[in-house]
Amino acid sequence: MIAQLTLTERQHAIMISAAVAVLGALMILVGQDDAMSIHGVLVFVASAIMIFRIGGSYYAPLPSDDRLAHYYDDPSKVGIVLSMIWVVVGLAVGDWVAWQLVNPDLTFGPGWSSFGRLRPVHTTSVIFGFGGNALIATSFYVLQRTSRARLPDQVSPWFVLYGYNLFCLLAVTGYLMGVTQSKEYAEPEWYNDFWLVVVWVTYFVIYLRTLARRKEPHIYVSNWYYMAFILVVAILHIVNNLAVPISLGHTKSYSAFSGVQDAMTQWWYGHNAVAFFLTAGFLGMMYYFLPMRAGRPIYSYRMSIISFWGITFFYMWAGSHHLHYTALPQWVQTLGMTFSLMLLIPSWASAGNVLLTLNGAWDKVRDDATLRFMMVAGVFYGLTTFEGSFMAIRTVNSLSHYTDWTVGHVHAGALGWVAMITFGSIYASVPWLWKRQQMYSPKLVEAHFWLALAGTVIYVFAMWNSGIVQGLMWRTYTESGTLAYSFVDTLVAMHPYYIARAVGGLLFLIGGCIGAYNIWKTIRISGAAAEQASDVPQPAVVGAGTLQPAE
């Protein structure tokens, strides 16, 4: 991969790594007696490894100009591999904490293995590690093909990919040491937040530079979604993480906001992280990989434009539905509720677009597990957005809020929509990227699909039951007007559902492991290359490998 870089690019890569190594050294120096010094060591070692890797191939033969006749896919390939590593780790930790809720003693004793520290490791690994890497990898892939332009240079994409993974690594190792600013989905502390801003702005600049070089006059809808994802996440991240560190040598910082303003800023961030990280980016993925895999154009391009602007402008106002019945002014709560209901229109426009695109190609959906992943993702997207709008209604929220219903809703979205569309897109793009005829084993893709679907359904049903039982028990009064159930009573009632949830999560984890194995074997097949020499993605060969001759 380093052999692909020109001499100046190798020099730039070494200089950037050296600059990061200096930052790491500074963190070690100023952060003595603090977790920051440990992070300094991590940063220093990571950049030293980069310097040695580039240095080792520094005198490798220079690439020919032939490279400019192809898309630059190396960062996408590495991004997909990293994404699969993160998903296995993230799902495993997730299932571990699910079993901790069944049996709280399932820790190793010390603080790092407690629920409170492992839970953000799970959320960050799956959302940012798995989802983020998959978004970066597929966005570079889709951007180049829909613009018919190569990425502008060969260093900045690597900076974005490796820089982003360094952010994720610092985040999860920080949680284990107790470093957190305790804002949900924005846990990393100030120094890591600064780093992400640098990486993220570079990401956006790559996008703009490539679009500026595009040869296709119209910017395909996927790029709009990807750009909204990058731009809005930058805005959200910067505003919500405004904080003052207690000193430059300490990890701890205090938010620039206080009280209900802090809560509102956090949930403006939190819900838009769902909107622009977990929805817009993955819709970008869907609008490219679904038509490509199905071999038919999107049903209504017009509808995709309307839903794009709908999602972009409605979601911004929906965050306050996380703060019903709090100190937040009533009119702000109502605003959030109303916009959440309006969001059903653009959301169902996209979900409908998925199903209508597949309408007439159901034979392909039946035969091709990859396409089925995308179809099920569309269905869960429709279900979850309906559920979300419903739960944002204040009176419904009075039952659902603070219960497991919320957890079930999040996982219907995260497992059913985000993970399914990602696995579908990865299974579609791996053979295209590595120039293989198909995945190593279509049967394993099939197995992964059914495990993922079964796991999701078990998980979501368990949490619906648990959440509604919990919510109803909390609001049951006796004739004398006192609460009928103690808190412990609700825990006893929820226990069976917790076991079911952990089993569902286990199925999903096994599916993820099978997927990682299958992708690894596809990459490692030797000699199969060259048959598909072009960079053009091929629509699925219907039934390839899944139908036996006798059928």
Place this chain on the structure above:
Amino acid sequence: MIEHAFLVGFSKSFGLFYLIALSIAVVIYAMKPSNKKQFDEAAQSIFRDEAGPWR
């Protein structure tokens, strides 16, 4: 200092109108008959067969 009442008034007046105006503009852009050809071509563009970046 910005007053609470001012912010409420602003969001209830300007906020309402600019969002409605935007919605109308987007629907007109998307549904305008003269744009149909461009959108149909865009939907098909991802299938156009070519082997690499255009130079």
